[in-house]
Amino acid sequence: MTWVIILLLIIVALAVAAVVMYNGLVKQRNTVQEAWHQIDVELTRRHDLIPNLVETVKGYAQHEAKTLDDVIRARGAAVNTHGSPDHAADAAAAEGELTQALGRLISVSEAYPDLKANQNYQQLMGELSATEDRIASARRYYNACVRDLNSKVDSIPTKFMAGPAGVTKAEYYEADEATKGAPQVNMTNAEAPSVQFDAPQSQQRPYNEQPQLPPSQMPYPTQGGQSNTFQAPGQQGYGVEYPEQRK
Incomplete structure (x- = not known):
């Protein structure tokens, strides 16, 4: 009788462990x-800014048709690829291709002082810079979450529950190394925003050394002393809370 009880306890313990591992994998996915x-959300924000930027530049740099077309084409390709972590x-x-095209456009803009002094251009540059940071x-x-998921899928014993749970390894979202050398632009106006496409130092470190924050705690550049953060799913205004930039 004792052995029966022990066997039942072992079965129950294994069942509980299996449920915990199953739920953990699903939760991480x-x-x-x-x-x-x-x-x-942020890529969509970036894509939405680009048409206005192109139109603004076009008004001052009509001879840069190829550069503008490259940005439009790269934006179209980027819009068609994002949407799923798969x-x-x-x-x-x-x-990455879009970032390089934007870098060339900004470099060209340096040759047009009137364009750099344009208020709409400066505002778009400020919004684009903040979006790049976010x-x-x-x-x-995201990459930290992917690393945790992939570790669970590869580790024993959770790997044996990955199949039944329908959980597979996810892809990292890794910036193209070529984009890290994209030009940084500073406006001649001291009050105008600067745009930098170089990766921040923390972004260039290995994933396990990078600071990781959940979306609800991730800060992004402030304006007018306001502090703004991502909103976690389920909060009011699901997505991103943007600062009031227009007066």
């Missing part, structure tokens, strides 16, 4: 998907 949504690598590659923060958090 959902965390990865939520982290991807934060990237997706294609994170493709999205990162397309966004993308970098969201990317670091």
Whole structure:
């Protein structure tokens, strides 16, 4: 009778462990998907800014048609690739091409002082710079979540529950190394914002050495003394809370 009780206890313990591992894998997969949504929100914001930027530049730099067309084309490719963490690598590659095209556009803009002095151009540059910073923060958090998920899928005993749970390894969203050398631009106006496409130092470190924050705690540049953060899923205004930039 004692052996029967012991056997039943072992079976119950194994069943509980299996449920815990199953739920842990599913929870981590959902965390990865939520982290991807934060990237997706910021990429959409970036894509929405570009048409206005192109139109503004076009008004002052009509002879730069090829550079403008390259940006439009790269934006179209980027829009078509993002949307799912299953294609994170493709999205990162397309966004890298877009970053390089934007870098060339900004370099060209340096030759047009009237353009750099344009208030609309300065505002767009400020919004684009803030968006780039938020993308970098969201990317670091997403990659940390992916690393945790992939570790669970590869580790024993959780790897044996990955199949039944329908959980597979996720793709990292890794910035193209070529984009780290993109030009940084400072406006001649001391009050105008600067735009930098170089990766922050923390972004260039290995994933396990990068500071990781959940979306609800990730800060991004402030304006007018306001502090703004990502909003976690389920909060009011799901997505990102943007500062009031227009007066």
